Amino acid sequence: MATGTSDQAGIPLYRYNAEMANEIELRWQERWRADGTYRTPLNPLASAPRGPQLSGSPVQQKKLFIMDMFPYPSGSGLHVGHPLGYIGTDVYARFKRMCGYVVLHPMGYDAFGLPAEEHARQTGEHPRVNTERNIANMSRQLARLGLGHDDQRSLATTDVEYYRWTQWIFLQIFNSWYDADAQRARPIAELIELFETGQKSTSSGAAWAEMTDVERRIELDEHRLAYLGEAPVNWCPALGTVLANEEVTNEGRSDRGNHPVFRRPMKQWMMRITSYADRLLADLDRVDWFESVKIMQRNWIGRSEGAYISFATGAEPGESGEPGESGPAIEVFTTRPDTIYGTTAMLLAPEHPLVDGLVADEWPAGTDPRWTGGAATPREALDEYRAQAAAMTDLQRQTERDKTGVWLGVNCRVPTTGEPVPVFVADYVLIDYGTGAVMSVPGEDQRDWDFSVRFGLPIMRTVQPPPDFDGEAYDGPGPAINSDFLNGLEKAEAIDAICGWLEERGCGRRTVTYKLRDWLFSRQRYWGEPFPIVFDETGLPLAVPEAELPVELPELIDWAPRALDESSEPEPPLGRATEWATATYDLGDGERAYRRELSTMPQWAGSCWYYLRYLDPTNDDALVDPEVERFWMADPDGGVGGVDLYVGGVEHAVLHLLYARFWHKVLYDLGHVSGPEPFGRLYNQGYIQAAAYQDSRGVYVEASEVVERDGRFFWGDDEVSRHFGKMGKSLRNAVTPDDIYSAYGADTLRTYEMFMGPLDQGRPWETHSVIGSHRLLQRVWRSLVDEQTGELTVVDVEPDTDLERMVHRTIAAVADAMSDLRFNSAIARITELNNELTRRGGPTPRSVADVLVRLLAPLVPHLAEELWSKLGNSTTVVYAPFPQADPALLAAEVIEVPVQVNGKVRSRITVDAGISLADLEAAAKADERIAQLTAGADIQRVVTVPGKLVNIVLA
């Protein structure tokens, strides 16, 4: 039997189907490219804006900067889940453009990073070759969707002309210090001045004039916002690099590749983001972001008010050091200084620097065996405990479990009472938080309670719990007890009183700590921005002069990092570029050879400021022209300014967004940008999920081949189980945009993705539902065009009042929904209007067709252009004005009002829209059914809501 040979009999020649959609789409895409339709003038101040000139409109010439989080150009191509947010911003940008805004809508590529390097390692192909091919491919795929990005402004973080400015920003940060009094970054030159004039004292206390050059450099390096710090870092030997905390999973493995990660101290570039903790926190109140993201950032910053308190060591028994002398003081951080009288032990993190100096030689007679860990001496106990801790994986360490620890054989003194309490090492105390030391207050802290029970330590309450409290530790409100002069005070007062007391005696002070750590900024990788830093024989860093930028990546034969073992030192691949590794500069002492920094910047660097480069992508003199920056970023109404709409995944809630905010604030402090925040409005789009199917062995089967029967799923004859997950190769459930173009066209894909649900929600992809969106476009086409001849069918008659009112209600609803990014509702309303046209059957009045096309233009630009031109317009619909609803036509002339009896709808009456309350009530009572139901009953009350309903309440 011949298959696939059936002719197209019965299918009209000019039906809007996949074939026609593709023809229309490619034609208009070519036209847009040729015309530069989506280009926004590079100097917005010098050019008259394109588009509707809505004279008298308040939005006239208002700017709008709309952006997506730019993608990593992956080699595996797009699936339909990727462009959801891009389509959303595209529709919004098009809508706003038609409303008279000057819109900037660019797109770029976050192209440094590990995958390209991994690919290079596997194939021997240079990362740049692979990266540029992927970018070309991805930008072709995006253009095919009809996304109206400004192609002049496309950038990749790997472009030498781009990372030149990434390096330039690094230098600004390197050459700055944070003035804690002024609460802002200032140029390092101003710090030198303060040191010279003695307005600020050096950390060593030495006079600036008497310091050697090297001493001065060391002093300055301690203040720089970018500095080399010895810090415990996440060393990932398999990747040959260190990772930021955020790149390490809860299981203690690398986020990328799932390799083991080890904590060890190393000298690395750090960024002093902690100096900005308070401002990063405070300005969250001024941006228009989802509250959930703000909360995540607040939690990440982890501001915590409390006090440092010093506990003197050297108390009986088991003194350390010389008899009669006291040892070093242990400083703890606590949020509850008011509970200090309940302190029964001192707990140190195993890594605490004082531990080795404190540990006693012998156990005092009668030591509780639980405290010794079974060891003969405290030193042995400590060593064993540390070895035990080191042997544990991070997962084991981080899981909450029984509290463990060993006594160091020494005591310290509680400053308020002078009472000795034992000093333990316990691994539930974290070296990274606070001071790495904790006063154990079991009465008010459950962890300390657990520890005390296990080690037989006394427990005393210092806050009176309510009478019905039957738990263990109590951390709620209540008066202080067993606390000397604090007794009877509530928490806040008690904290105030004890802090005053401690501060007077110099053994404590109020403070604020943060969970946020300084940002580990170097990676031992090839495919990243080189640091514009060199070293001289002192080993201290020196900035490469701005005029010498960019510091370009060397060409390498062997760029792969070496997989190493746990104990080896990182070997940056750039070290293998032996010629490059040495550079000659004149840094003031004439031309001399210097050693280059061999690490590269993390992937976050390039994404920290790309929004600024979009504004002025070709500027060779500055990262962005100040006037251009002000035009696009400043808020004339006095807000924080920044990008007007930034759309991306919530997975960047802390990392990228926090780093970018930090850089922006540094640039703001230094006067390079006009406002304190990069992203005024942030919107997180949801993720498209797709059904995935597993057979009885748990193996994924090709999702497109699974059929549903009676609510069960079959692949061939085998029943398979369904769950929903991320679209991709591993679940064998990916659907590509190409699949949809070939079946329906890009406009249908756009419509379906926007119609699936609100943009911020995840939703399951259903290929079989796409047909609904296609039908809509097909019916729209049929409303305006004869399917047999391809001729326009619209007629030059005025619509009747009903239709005209419906058109205006639709305009209002669509504009409202689009302003709110509720594109699903906008499409529903457009559908209703078109359904009405279909229902009427006759030719569509021209004015209605005109409105319909313009309502659709943001959603389906290709189809809209085609119909727009068929309607006789010679200019693009992209800059056509969005229809305006006439308020006079919004309200219907007659309305249907439900009539309730005792809250239940019993009838509906049709009345004039302008009916009076009394007439409405009378009409309701006069309704036949209502009269029947209320006859003889005692009407207690009648609630009449104008235009809404009448409710008759019977006794």
Place this chain on the structure above:
RNA sequence: GUCGGAGUGGCGGAAUUGGCAGACGCGCUAGAUUAAGGAUCUAGUGCCCGAAAGGGUGUGGGGGUUCAAGUCCCCCCUCCGACACCA
């Protein structure tokens, strides 16, 4: 565990300030058209009772406020996400 977000037909989802629950779409049912339909068109479609008219019921569960609750208040359950010994 803590902090967020969400639970509405078979499915995706609508529903300014409390005011007709289920818009719009998928699917399904029936019909039209067709050589055929996985195309297109028309009609119907929350659930239960009923031939129909109509009635009852219904937004995770339970209570409450109100003439009126998906929407407000209290308690509980489930799912998703983030953080996870943060002193």
